[in-house]
Amino acid sequence: MKRKIVGIRDVAQQAAVSIATVSRALNNPGSVRPEVRSRIDAAAEALGYIPDAAARALSSRRTRxxxxxxxxxxxxxxxxxxxxxxxxxxxxxxxxxxxxxxxxxxxxxxxxxxxxxxxxxxxxxxxxxxxxxxxxxxxxxxxxxxxxxxxxxxxxxxxxxxDNEMAAYRACRHLLDLGHRQIGMVAALSAHNDRASARVLGVRRALAEHGLELPARWLLEVPYHLDDARQAARALLALPEHPTALVCGNDVIAYGVLLEAERSGIRVPDDLSVMGFDDLEWSRHLRPSLTTMHLPxxxxxxxxxxxxxxxxxxxxxxxxxxxxASLVVRESTAPPRSPRRRAKAPGG
CATH class of the missing domain: 3.40.50.2300 (Response regulator)
Structure with a gap:
C-alpha cells in the first residue's frame, strides 16, 4: 500500500496559517505564539505529518x-x-x-x-x-x-x-563537627573520573584542617556497585581499629556499607556514621535514612x-x-560513642 505523503503545505492549509509560519513553528517553536503553535501541532497530528529530518538538515545545516x-x-x-x-x-x-x-x-x-x-x-x-x-x-x-x-x-x-571537592569537604566537615576523628572513605574508582578524585581531595582537605589524615588503610576505591561496596565495608570494619565514620563516593556505595554494617552487627549511627553523596530517591526511605549531599x-x-x-x-x-550541593542530614550520622562504650570491631 503506497504511503500518502503529507507536506508542509497541507499542514499550513489545515491550520489556516502560512507555510512560513509552519516552518518557523517546526524549526524554532519559541518564535511562534503558543496558540498558533498549538493549532499547527494539532493539524500536523491530524494529518499524520512527520517532518523530513534529512531535508531540514540540508536546508538549515542542522539536524536538531x-x-x-x-x-x-x-x-x-x-x-x-x-x-x-x-x-x-x-x-x-x-x-x-x-x-x-x-x-x-x-x-x-x-x-x-x-x-x-x-x-x-x-x-x-x-x-x-x-x-x-x-x-x-x-x-x-x-x-x-x-x-x-x-x-x-x-x-x-x-x-x-x-564543585565536587567543596561538596565532599562539607560532607566530611559534618562528621568532624559531630566529633568524629576516625574517618574513612569508600570512594568510587578515581581512574578517568575527575568527580571521584575531587571528592577524595575534599575529604583530605577537611581532615587536614583538623590535623588529621586519611590513612591508606581507611581509603578504598570501588565501582558503583552494591557488592563491591559491601566487600569494601567488610574489609574496613574487620580492621583491629576501624573508622567511626565513613564518607561514601555516592549513595549506592553508602547502601552497600549500610547493608554490610547490619550484617556485621554494627549499628548505624551508634557504632558507625555513614555519609552518602547524590541523594537518590531511596536514601530518605531507608532505615536508618541516609545523610547525604543533595545534587540537583x-x-x-x-x-x-x-x-x-x-x-x-x-x-x-x-x-x-x-x-x-546541599547537606541533607538524616538518621545515619550521629556523634561518636566514647571509646569505652564502642563495640569491638569484628576480627579486632
Missing part, C-alpha cells in the same frame, strides 16, 4: 540532534539526568542521541566520532577527562560541547555542575541542554554554571 556520552546507564543519577535532558530538549524540537563509554576516554572518543558522523549539532560529556583527539575533533568540526557534573571556571571548556541532577542536565541550544541559536550563554 544533541549527543550525550555518559559512562554508564547502570547509575540512577545518570538515568535521571538523561530523562530530564531528553524531556527538555524534546520541548524545543531536539532529539537526544545517547552512548556510553564505560569510563574509558578512548571509547568516549570513538562514540563521539560516531555521533559526529551522524550529524549531531552539539555534544554533552560527563566530567572533563577527555582525550586530546576528542578535543581536536570537536574544535575542527566546530561542534559546541559542555562538560556536566563538574564546575571548572578556570578552564576554557564549558561546564555545569557542583535535573537542573545540571537541563542547563547543559540550554547552553547548547542557546549557543546553536547564536544567543549568549554563560560558559560555566555552578549548582549548589
Amino acid at each position: 540532534t544533541i549527543g550525550a556520552v555518559i559512562p554508564t546507564v547502570d547509575n540512577a543519577m545518570f538515568a535521571r539526568g538523561i530523562e530530564a535532558l531528553q524531556r527538555h530538549l524534546s520541548l524545543q524540537g531536539y532529539l537526544l542521541l545517547l552512548a556510553t563509554s564505560g569510563y574509558d576516554p578512548e571509547v568516549e572518543y570513538r562514540q563521539a566520532q560516531n555521533m559526529v558522523s551522524r550529524g549531531i549539532d552539539g555534544l554533552i560529556l560527563r566530567g572533563d577527562v577527555h582525550t586530546e583527539a576528542l578535543r581536536r575533533l570537536l574544535a575542527t568540526q566546530r561542534i559546541p560541547f559542555i562538560n556536566v557534573g563538574v564546575y571548572h571556571p578556570d578552564r576554557p571548556y564549558p561546564s555545569v555542575g557542583a 541532577t535535573d537542573e545540571v542536565w537541563t542547563r547543559a541542554g540550554d547552553y547548547l541550544m542557546r549557543t546553536l541559536g547564536g544567543q549568549p550563554a554563560a560558559m560555566h554554571h555552578e549548582v549548589d
